[in-house]
Amino acid sequence: MKIKITVNDKMQTGYEYFLVAPMGERFDREFAPELTPKRMLAMGIFGGKYMTDCQKEFPKDWYEKAKLNSEFHDPKLNCFGVNASQPLSVWREKGWIHPADPRGWFQWYCRYYMGRRLPEYDQWQIKRWKAIARHIAQIKKNCAPRDLSCRKKQRQAVLHWAYDARKI
DSSP states (O other), X not given: OOEEEEEESSSOEEEEEEEOSOTTOSOOTTOOOSXXXXXXXXXXXXXXXXXXXXXXXXXXXXXXXXXXXXXXXXXXXXXXXXXXXXXXXXXXXTTOOBTTBTTOXXXXXXXXXXXXXXXXXXXXXXXXXHHTHHHHHHHHHHSOTTOTTTTHHHHHHHHTXXXXXXXX
């Protein structure tokens, strides 16, 4: 199986990659996200603004219940109703953006979930995903179990990394 994807959106024109694994399968053994991209979009992430122009690249059903706003970032659309995002300029300054995915980690995760594999880059992103465990530890340390009103901003940030912050 090798399917070629060509991307033409606001941030990438003519970018090509191949799907070499079945969707949602053959993940690295150290990468076990709790949520699919489809579920994350439906729960509300990144103020609804993220990837509103990428709908041709990903399955239509990912967007059926997605909480999106193509006009502006709206924190009310987020699962926890708060803004937990930093501007893309901060991500760039910190070196968190790779040329293959100019929108950052979630774009990488969507493409990885779809079946793209870029081994060295994937390992870097998986290492970043695992580092979010420190935020989960802080929620557990400072909040009663499943107290969704406690550390809402941190819970939203954890959700952005495919951890189900409602279960913490």
